[in-house]
Amino acid sequence: MKNKISSSQAVFFLIQSQIGVGILGLPHLLMKDMGHDGWMAIILAGVFIQIINTIFIYIIQKYPDISFFQALIKVYGKWIGRILIGLYTIYFASICIVVLSIFTRMLGIWVLPLTPNWVINLLLMISIVYIAKEKITAIVRFNFILTPLLLMLSLLMLYSLKGTNIDYLMPFFQTDLSQFQLGLKDVVLSMNGFEMILIISPFMKGTIKKRYKVMTISNICTTLFYLFITLICFMFFSPIELDVIPNPVLYLLKTISFGIIERTDLIFLSFWVFVILATLSNYLYFCANGLASLLKTKEHKKYVYYFAIFIYAASCFLANDNFRIQRFNDFTTIAQISVIYTLPIIMAIIIFIKHRKGKVKSHAS
Numbered sequence: 001m002k003n004k005i006s007s008s009q010a011v012f013f014l015i016q017s018q019i020g021v022g023i024l025g026l027p028h029l030l031m032k033d034m035g036h037d038g039w040m041a042i043i044l045a046g047v048f049i050q051i052i053n054t055i056f057i058y059i060i061q062k063y064p065d066i067s068f069f070q071a072l073i074k075v076y077g078k079w080i081g082r083i084l085i086g087l088y089t090i091y092f093a094s095i096c097i098v099v100l101s102i103f104t105r106m107l108g109i110w111v112l113p114l115t116p117n118w119v120i121n122l123l124l125m126i127s128i129v130y131i132a133k134e135k136i137t138a139i140v141r142f143n144f145i146l147t148p149l150l151l152m153l154s155l156l157m158l159y160s161l162k163g164t165n166i167d168y169l170m171p172f173f174q175t176d177l178s179q180f181q182l183g184l185k186d187v188v189l190s191m192n193g194f195e196m197i198l199i200i201s202p203f204m205k206g207t208i209k210k211r212y213k214v215m216t217i218s219n220i221c222t223t224l225f226y227l228f229i230t231l232i233c234f235m236f237f238s239p240i241e242l243d244v245i246p247n248p249v250l251y252l253l254k255t256i257s258f259g260i261i262e263r264t265d266l267i268f269l270s271f272w273v274f275v276i277l278a279t280l281s282n283y284l285y286f287c288a289n290g291l292a293s294l295l296k297t298k299e300h301k302k303y304v305y306y307f308a309i310f311i312y313a314a315s316c317f318l319a320n321d322n323f324r325i326q327r328f329n330d331f332t333t334i335a336q337i338s339v340i341y342t343l344p345i346i347m348a349i350i351i352f353i354k355h356r357k358g359k360v361k362s363h364a365s
Helices: 008-018 026-062 069-075 078-110 119-131 136-145 147-163 177-190 194-203 206-237 239-244 248-254 264-293 301-319 322-356
Strands: none
Touching: 008 136, 008 147, 008 206, 008 264, 008 322, 026 069, 026 119, 026 177, 026 194, 026 206, 026 239, 026 248, 026 322, 069 078, 069 194, 069 264, 078 119, 078 136, 078 264, 078 301, 078 322, 119 136, 119 264, 119 301, 136 264, 147 206, 147 248, 147 264, 177 248, 194 206, 194 264, 194 322, 206 248, 264 301, 301 322
16 A cells, blocks of 8 residues: 555545636626626535546446556457547646646746746746656655645735625626526536546555545535635725636735835746646546557556657747737647546446446446
8 A cells, every 4th residue: 555645635636736827807707797606616626526526436336456548448348438438638738738828928027028838838848748757646645745825825815805795796696697607617617627536546556435435525625715716806906807807816915015025926826836736646646647548558657758749849839929828728628628527527427327237247346
């Protein structure tokens, strides 16, 4: 059990995977799509993700000790399974490209306006490769030690409570069903990362019940964190302001000063880089791991370098143009819906049917 992932490490790994660049702009999207009631979508998203987690744990229960990629082949068959592994690999790579492009552009605008995007991108990519080439247990531990950075953001946002106005949340329940659907989509896509439990589950200590507990705790913590940050932004900015401010968390931090510290937003972004590096290294590892599984090789390290070159080139192309980023993000949105929700649900149905026919044995412990 020495090289296994503990429950606490798994919890913080999932939290780090879900919290990244999306939280910085989510309050703006929710206000734009839902108005005053935008924060309510986060609660609904948390419930929805827990339902998906329940489907995931059913899959894990049937195949607890083999990788998710191997389970795809067992459930869907050799050829379809290998095609799906390829799709998951492409999905993980596309997430890397989008997140790296958005954060590179954000650093270029907020912190390093005179530095070319390709230089910022290169420095980030070198750091990501350095982490992603390691074993999954080392990557999980790296995510674990970054937890204080989430606490730092929470404390800074808590400090800004003195400038909030609860009246900005009024009136309640002014949103129709179509607006709720838009808001729910914004939150669910921002909170993606919980699907990584499918990949790390075979490396975890404990029973199936403990793994489900890990999923539940991480989902609750992430939902509460998103809700807290969003509520602060909703109460700090007026609805008119929040509707036009693209990254309200950074603008809020910009208003905070502590005497000798004037630009809190710049200091925050300098530390937040590590959180983004953790998220990107997770996805890059899974890209390489997926390709290694597809080619039936045990070592993933060399594939990390291959994907790094491709992701770097693609993100350099996108980072110079917001329109390009948005168009590519639309593509990843479709991919996320298919890969995270549709395919696992179909997979669970197939497993259930096979189980009823006696072809799959339960491995619950």
